Amino acid sequence: MGRLSGDKPSKDYELIDVLKDIFSESHIPFVYDVDISHLPPQNTLVNGAIAQVHYSNEEDKIDILFK
Incomplete structure (x- = not known):
């Protein structure tokens, strides 16, 4: 996941919380x-x-491999 330009937490729920919930x-x-x-x-x-x-x-x- 790249860096986000407008990322702001919403009620103490940050990007890392979203990613943990998903994965x-x-x-x-x-x-x-x-x-x-x-x-x-x-x-x-x-x-x-x-x-x-x-x-x-x-x-x-x-490392990227092209096949």
């Missing part, structure tokens, strides 16, 4: 506030490409 029961990992989407610096993710996401406190990386 927690299915145990799907997610990342948010990433340099993708429409706000600079925007990195490109290609729809339909296979991606492997590496995330840690030291390094973040997305």
Whole structure:
């Protein structure tokens, strides 16, 4: 999930709360506030490409494979 330009909490219900509600029961990992989407610096993710996401406190990386 990229960074959002108009994101404001509504009655203490923030973006992270929405994402947890959506993905927690299915145990799907997610990342948010990433340099993708429409706000600079925007990195490109290609729809339909296979991606492997590496995330840690030291390094973040997305490897994209085109088949």
